[in-house]
Amino acid sequence: MVETTPTRSERARQAVLDATADLVAEVGVERTTIDEIANRSGVAKTTIYRHFASKEVLVVEAVHACTYIPVVADTGSLRNDLISCFSGTTKASYDGRLGNMMLSLMDAAQRDPELGRLVRAQTDQRRRFAINVIERAVVRGDLPADVDVDLLVTLLAGPLVYTKLVRRQRVTDELVAAVVDTVLARYAVPATTD
Amino acid sequence: MVETTPTRSERARQAVLDATADLVAEVGVERTTIDEIANRSGVAKTTIYRHFASKEVLVVEAVHACTYIPVVADTGSLRNDLISCFSGTTKASYDGRLGNMMLSLMDAAQRDPELGRLVRAQTDQRRRFAINVIERAVVRGDLPADVDVDLLVTLLAGPLVYTKLVRRQRVTDELVAAVVDTVLARYAVPATTD
DNA sequence: ACAGAACGCTACGAGACCGTATCGGCGGTA
DNA sequence: TACCGCCGATACGGTCTCGTAGCGTTCTGT
Numbered sequence: 001m002v003e004t005t006p007t008r009s010e011r012a013r014q015a016v017l018d019a020t021a022d023l024v025a026e027v028g029v030e031r032t033t034i035d036e037i038a039n040r041s042g043v044a045k046t047t048i049y050r051h052f053a054s055k056e057v058l059v060v061e062a063v064h065a066c067t068y069i070p071v072v073a074d075t076g077s078l079r080n081d082l083i084s085c086f087s088g089t090t091k092a093s094y095d096g097r098l099g100n101m102m103l104s105l106m107d108a109a110q111r112d113p114e115l116g117r118l119v120r121a122q123t124d125q126r127r128r129f130a131i132n133v134i135e136r137a138v139v140r141g142d143l144p145a146d147v148d149v150d151l152l153v154t155l156l157a158g159p160l161v162y163t164k165l166v167r168r169q170r171v172t173d174e175l176v177a178a179v180v181d182t183v184l185a186r187y188a189v190p191a192t193t194d
Numbered sequence: 195m196v197e198t199t200p201t202r203s204e205r206a207r208q209a210v211l212d213a214t215a216d217l218v219a220e221v222g223v224e225r226t227t228i229d230e231i232a233n234r235s236g237v238a239k240t241t242i243y244r245h246f247a248s249k250e251v252l253v254v255e256a257v258h259a260c261t262y263i264p265v266v267a268d269t270g271s272l273r274n275d276l277i278s279c280f281s282g283t284t285k286a287s288y289d290g291r292l293g294n295m296m297l298s299l300m301d302a303a304q305r306d307p308e309l310g311r312l313v314r315a316q317t318d319q320r321r322r323f324a325i326n327v328i329e330r331a332v333v334r335g336d337l338p339a340d341v342d343v344d345l346l347v348t349l350l351a352g353p354l355v356y357t358k359l360v361r362r363q364r365v366t367d368e369l370v371a372a373v374v375d376t377v378l379a380r381y382a383v384p385a386t387t388d
Numbered sequence: 389a390c391a392g393a394a395c396g397c398t399a400c401g402a403g404a405c406c407g408t409a410t411c412g413g414c415g416g417t418a
Numbered sequence: 419t420a421c422c423g424c425c426g427a428t429a430c431g432g433t434c435t436c437g438t439a440g441c442g443t444t445c446t447g448t
Contacts, residue, residue, distance in 0.1 A: 007424095008424070008425075009423095009424070009425090012424090012425075042426095043425085043426085044425065044426045044427065045426095045427095046425080046426070046427085047424080047425055047426070050424080050425085
């Protein structure tokens with residue numbers, strides 16, 4: 001990652017992407033307008049269209065640009081790794097802009113194939129982190145070999161996503177731990193948990 | 195419920211509400227327009243405004259009108275009641291129109307207080323069914339008295355909602371049973387489940 | 389049958405938004 | 419310094435949507 005001085009063009013482009021992400025987080029995809037992006041970013045509407053072919057393309061790029069990848073620990077403990085995984089995912093996904101735009105994004109994704117792919121890729125990636133943790137545990141023998149990994153991830157991620165998106169409550173570390181412990185109680189070898 | 199012959203006015207009103215609910219389910223709250231409602235319903239736009247003050251009011255009423263209440267069994271078995279509860283809720287909520295409009299509704303609810311209240315009331319009602327089942331089980335002694343009811347409902351509802359709204363997969367009876375069994379494994383008295 | 393209420397149709401003004409054209413100005417480079 | 423590329427500002431045409439007005443038509447109860 002060499003830090004080059006950004007050109008004028010790059011600065012404008014970045015300002016536009018930032019303003020777009022902010023706006024999508026605030027008012028949703030549908031209510032985000034090019035004129036307002038121009039106001040917020042200080043970049044002229046004409047210039048925006050020099051960089052992005054349409055509003056849809058811009059939104060996709062802006063959302064894509066603000067999805068980043070959390071770091072998941074590998075401590076050798078299934079419980080700890082899962083908590084790390086879901087805490088990280090939660091913090092990355094649900095605090096700040098990305099969290100605020102998720103509902104609007106998923107809604108818009110129902111009708112925009114490009115956004116649909118983006119949201120699905122995002123979801124799949126989140127799940128993959130958990131799947132990796134689980135598969136490591138299977139290898140270690142901490143989980144039975146025939147465990148339904150897909151179901152397990154859903155049992156873990158579901159309550160957290162539901163808490164955030166539907167109930168609109170904060171996903172605390174306590175909740176993450178409670179969810180992990182409850183679900184593991186079904187599968188895991190008798191743990192030294194408590 | 196005496197079935198009276200609907201007046202002309204009532205027929206128009208109902209047609210409008212129906213078309214609105216259809217449209218919201220198809221294209222979402224934001225993209226639903228009065229003109230299209232007029233086309234679909236066969237009711238003139240002028241008449242729509244004679245019945246409903248604004249688009250927002252109409253949408254709220256239309257959505258409200260298509261939320262109905264599932265019947266939850268009371269079999270005396272915690273597992274069976276929970277499965278009945280969540281199967282019923284799932285079928286009522288996530289098949290058909292209501293299921294298709296949930297995402298758009300929750301998104302719009304972030305910015306429309308009236309819709310927000312509606313969605314919250316809907317969510318709370320769904321949860322209350324499960325809470326009732328759980329509290330009956332506590333009274334029977336099938337669950338410890340100090341069980342965290344709120345957490346328990348979240349653990350049960352979360353994976354199902356997540357499957358439907360985020361993963362966009364069908365919520366099968368098998369999934370409901372798997373979720374219930376997994377979560378109960380943590381709390382319940384050793385069951386005769388399998 | 390008749391009067392009043394309710395509806396349908398067409399047209400309209402106002403505002404929001406999209407995307408483009410035009411032109412003047414600033415900024416990096418030879 | 420002179421130039422070319424990129425940006426900013428303004429304005430515009432076109433479309434969509436809301437909500438209303440005017441007027442003729444149809445229904446409903448008496």
